[in-house]
Amino acid sequence: MTQNTAISSSTELSFNDFREEVLNDYKIARISRECSLLGRREVLTGKAKFGIFGDGKEVPQLAMAKAFQKGDFRSGYYRDQTFMMALGELTAQQFFAGLYGHPSIEADPMSAGRQMGGHFATHSLDENGDWKNLTKQYNSSADISPTAGQMPRLLGLAQASKIYRNVKELENASNFSTKGNEVAWGTIGNASTSEGIFFETINAAGVLQVPMVMNIWDDEYGISVHAKYQTTKESISEILKGFQRDEKNNGYEIIVVNGWDYVQLIDVYNRAAKIAREEHIPVLIHVKELTQPQGHSTSGSHERYKDANRLKWEQEFDCIVKMRSWILDFELEDGNGETLKFVNSEEELIFLEKEAKKHVSAAKRNAWDAYLDEIKDEVKITLSLLESVASKSSNSAFILKLKNELETIAEPIRKDVLIAARKALRYIKDETFTEKAALQNFIKNKINQGFDFFSTHLVSETELATTNISSEAPIYSSEKNLVDARVIMRDNFDAILKKYPEVLIFGEDAGFIGDVNQGLEGLQEKYGELRVSDTGIREATIIGQGIGMAMRGLRPIAEIQYLDYLLYALQIMSDDLATLRYRTVGKQKAPLIIRTRGHRLEGIWHSGSPMGGIINNVRGMHVLVPRNMTKAAGFYNTLLEGDDPALVIECLNGYRLKEELPTNLGDFKTAIGEIEIIKEGKDITVVSYGSTLKLVEEAAKELQQVDIDIEIIDIQSLLPFDINHETVKSIVKTNRLLIVDEDVPGGASAYLLQEILENQNGYQYLDSKPKTLTSKAHRPAYGTDGDYFSKPSVEDIFEAAYKIMHEANPTKYKSLY
Numbered sequence: 070m071t072q073n074t075a076i077s078s079s080t081e082l083s084f085n086d087f088r089e090e091v092l093n094d095y096k097i098a099r100i101s102r103e104c105s106l107l108g109r110r111e112v113l114t115g116k117a118k119f120g121i122f123g124d125g126k127e128v129p130q131l132a133m134a135k136a137f138q139k140g141d142f143r144s145g146y147y148r149d150q151t152f153m154m155a156l157g158e159l160t161a162q163q164f165f166a167g168l169y170g171h172p173s174i175e176a177d178p179m180s181a182g183r184q185m186g187g188h189f190a191t192h193s194l195d196e197n198g199d200w201k202n203l204t205k206q207y208n209s210s211a212d213i214s215p216t217a218g219q220m221p222r223l224l225g226l227a228q229a230s231k232i233y234r235n236v237k238e239l240e241n242a243s244n245f246s247t248k249g250n251e252v253a254w255g256t257i258g259n260a261s262t263s264e265g266i267f268f269e270t271i272n273a274a275g276v277l278q279v280p281m282v283m284n285i286w287d288d289e290y291g292i293s294v295h296a297k298y299q300t301t302k303e304s305i306s307e308i309l310k311g312f313q314r315d316e317k318n319n320g321y322e323i324i325v326v327n328g329w330d331y332v333q334l335i336d337v338y339n340r341a342a343k344i345a346r347e348e349h350i351p352v353l354i355h356v357k358e359l360t361q362p363q364g365h366s367t368s369g370s371h372e373r374y375k376d377a378n379r380l381k382w383e384q385e386f387d388c389i390v391k392m393r394s395w396i397l398d399f400e401l402e403d404g405n406g407e408t409l410k411f412v413n414s415e416e417e418l419i420f421l422e423k424e425a426k427k428h429v430s431a432a433k434r435n436a437w438d439a440y441l442d443e444i445k446d447e448v449k450i451t452l453s454l455l456e457s458v459a460s461k462s463s464n465s466a467f468i469l470k471l472k473n474e475l476e477t478i479a480e481p482i483r484k485d486v487l488i489a490a491r492k493a494l495r496y497i498k499d500e501t502f503t504e505k506a507a508l509q510n511f512i513k514n515k516i517n518q519g520f521d522f523f524s525t526h527l528v529s530e531t532e533l534a535t536t537n538i539s540s541e542a543p544i545y546s547s548e549k550n551l552v553d554a555r556v557i558m559r560d561n562f563d564a565i566l567k568k569y570p571e572v573l574i575f576g577e578d579a580g581f582i583g584d585v586n587q588g589l590e591g592l593q594e595k596y597g598e599l600r601v602s603d604t605g606i607r608e609a610t611i612i613g614q615g616i617g618m619a620m621r622g623l624r625p626i627a628e629i630q631y632l633d634y635l636l637y638a639l640q641i642m643s644d645d646l647a648t649l650r651y652r653t654v655g656k657q658k659a660p661l662i663i664r665t666r667g668h669r670l671e672g673i674w675h676s677g678s679p680m681g682g683i684i685n686n687v688r689g690m691h692v693l694v695p696r697n698m699t700k701a702a703g704f705y706n707t708l709l710e711g712d713d714p715a716l717v718i719e720c721l722n723g724y725r726l727k728e729e730l731p732t733n734l735g736d737f738k739t740a741i742g743e744i745e746i747i748k749e750g751k752d753i754t755v756v757s758y759g760s761t762l763k764l765v766e767e768a769a770k771e772l773q774q775v776d777i778d779i780e781i782i783d784i785q786s787l788l789p790f791d792i793n794h795e796t797v798k799s800i801v802k803t804n805r806l807l808i809v810d811e812d813v814p815g816g817a818s819a820y821l822l823q824e825i826l827e828n829q830n831g832y833q834y835l836d837s838k839p840k841t842l843t844s845k846a847h848r849p850a851y852g853t854d855g856d857y858f859s860k861p862s863v864e865d866i867f868e869a870a871y872k873i874m875h876e877a878n879p880t881k882y883k884s885l886y
């Protein structure tokens with residue numbers, strides 16, 4: 070009988086303990102449900118902006134929480150409030166604080182109001198940004214909203230256990246793992262399994278054989294769209310059957326269970342955890358027959374798309390309703406012939422339900438009061454400031470009107486406060502009295518506070534922030550040792566792998582052959598298949614592996630074979646990696662290094678440099694564009710001493726050029742956010758980066774012959790750009806600016822213009838119109854001629870510089886055309 074299975078698998082609890090556990094579970098489910106019901110009301114009455122809740126998914130989450138151990142990681146989505154509550158990682162009050170968007174990490178530990186409710190996270194880092202002991206706590210990687218966006222990272226979270234179990238040098242990484250026994254648990258809705266990255270993750274985890282338990286919460290819908298439009302055969306477990314392991318082949322353990330069957334669920338989850346934890350075999354649990362009692366979210370009502378039969382079925386099969394009747398019906402005969410029951414009468418459950426209701430309603434009130442009290446204080450201060458400036462101002466009538474308007478807002482927010490204060494300031498702009506300063510200071514403080522609330526922790530603000538790390542020059546032996554530049558890369562990676570046992574390098578062709586350009590030649594043989602490895606062709610999950618492993622204390626270097634193929638990974642870089650620190654207000658980090666190579670080959674998909682697109686999508690990461698391999702290697706050495714995620718773009722045409730081999734491999738460093746003047750000059754400041762610099766240097770020689778002396782700046786680092794504002798100093802000298810970029814018009818060059826002219830105030834030193842020289846507005850055509858006509862050439866650079874000088878001095882520099 071299933072009931073007996075549950076009891077025996079509950080590690081020989083006495084019946085009373087078991088009873089207590091069941092009733093406690095039921096109470097958590099009820100509390101969670103009440104949160105969903107009241108949460109929806111809060112949105113519909115306008116107190117919160119948007120709500121998406123976990124109603125209808127409570128019972129399987131209770132079972133998952135039981136199997137989830139300290140050290141484990143969750144990578145899930147917005148339905149998982151019950152799971153978080155069952156672990157003790159989310160209280161009802163915190164749930165509402167999140168719904169209201171309370172900008173305080175104490176009130177809303179998930180994201181301090183930065184994310185909408187239903188996006189869950191735990192804290193991996195302490196107040197100083199240092200790692201906590203992750204093996205001693207339950208861990209939830211921070212949720213993101215794009216459906217299936219949690220999948221790539223899940224792969225890495227699971228893979229970290231495999232690495233910790235099998236890489237000998239990491240035996241003592243006790244903050245992160247206990248012999249690799251941690252399971253990574255994914256949750257995803259049935260409809261979101263239609264996304265490509267879901268399938269990519271499933272396949273990769275099967276190949277890698279990592280301890281991942283994938284849970285699909287199946288309610289047959291994705292918003293209004295039924296499973297028949299989402300999934301072949303309307304069943305994800307059915308179509309994934311080929312992944313089932315057998316005697317001959319590795320694969321998955323696939324389990325199907327009904328989401329309302331508490332007893333079965335507990336059994337299934339125990340089994341799944343054991344397989345994943347002990348054997349490192351991925352498990353997929355398809356949890357069927359779940360419901361959405363209130364529909365998808367607060368944005369609509371499911372009566373519009375579910376027919377009466379379905380709605381009736383959902384009521385009957387509501388997992389809490391089912392659990393309730395199971396509790397009421399449960400009877401067991403003990404050894405003495407006595408009948409054991411969970412409750413003597415329904416009244417007991419009704420009492421418990423009322424308690425849950427009261428608990429949630431108080432939690433909601435407390436969360437709202439805590440949220441509003443802070444603002445009420447601000448309103449009070451503002452009203453008195455307005456009154457005091459009104460008493461002195463000749464515009465008092467207008468100011469008092471603003472005061473009255475603020476006073477009558479029943480539930481004011483911070484925006485209302487600042488609107489009133491800032492508008493009032495305009496009325497006294499021509500007046501002088503002491504109260505004016507008080508108002509000005511108040512406004513400035515509130516704007517600063519807003520920055521702290523909503524704009525900090527974009528990049529690391531800890532001692533490990535990479536921009537704090539100084540450069541360290543490469544050292545060369547007395548005999549000149551010129552080598553193919555890829556050798557510098559290889560030998561530096563060798564030094565890195567030796568120095569940091571937590572470093573892993575992986576990507577397409579990165580393992581056995583040592584990458585397509587031999588920058589990792591021989592390193593797999595030396596450091597083993599776990600640390601230097603080949604991956605499938607699957608850019609999004611290569612990044613996901615990196616994100617997940619970096620979140621568990623490893624230092625992955627994920628290789629994307631060519632820059633042009635980064636676009637497959639850009640979504641996950643943009644949505645997950647770049648926002649991680651920001652969306653957790655500095656409580657989680659993933660200092661992943663992404664290595665790729667680009668610029669300047671020939672062909673639409675082999676020579677791209679879509680830098681504008683990239684830098685605008687990955688704010689929160691560093692984007693580094695070294696001009697040669699020594700610079701690139703120096704960046705890796707710097708990044709490993711810091712804790713920011715970064716993308717390093719090596720020059721594809723630079724591996725076979727000669728560079729001198731430094732002796733301090735693994736130690737020399739390229740500073741991040743610093744430019745380098747690679748040629749001094751007095752006439753024009755020419756700003757560029759990466760492979761294009763070689764062309765600029767060539768053009769410089771030719772320009773010298775016509776008496777034009779350009780200064781060349783290698784910006785080296787696009788994000789962050791020139792933190793010490795050195796570029797403008799060059800413009801102070803030359804008074805002219807040319808930006809050479811192989812991105813499209815208005816791409817990275819527009820970004821650089823804004824940085825130099827606006828942020829560095831370069832505009833005031835210019836005697837000529839600033840100029841950007843870019844590629845054409847299309848992908849570069851194939852072949853040498855395709856390149857010549859698509860991207861800036863030496864002649865283009867020469868003529869652009871010459872034209873600037875012609876305009877400045879037409880007598881000396883006669884027009885070329």
Ligand SMILES: Cc1ncc(C[n+]2csc(CCOP(=O)(O)OP(=O)(O)O)c2C)c(N)n1
Pocket residue numbers: 148214215216257258259260261262286288290291292365
């Ligand atoms: C990439 C992306 N596309 C669309 C959406 C909008 N969206 C949010 S939830 C959702 C449906 C998800 O359904 P399912 O995966 O079955 O989860 P459920 O909500 O049913 O639990 C959609 C389309 C989104 N968040 N992300």
Ligand SMILES: [Mg+2]
Pocket residue numbers: 258259260286287288289290291292
């Ligand atoms: Mg669904």
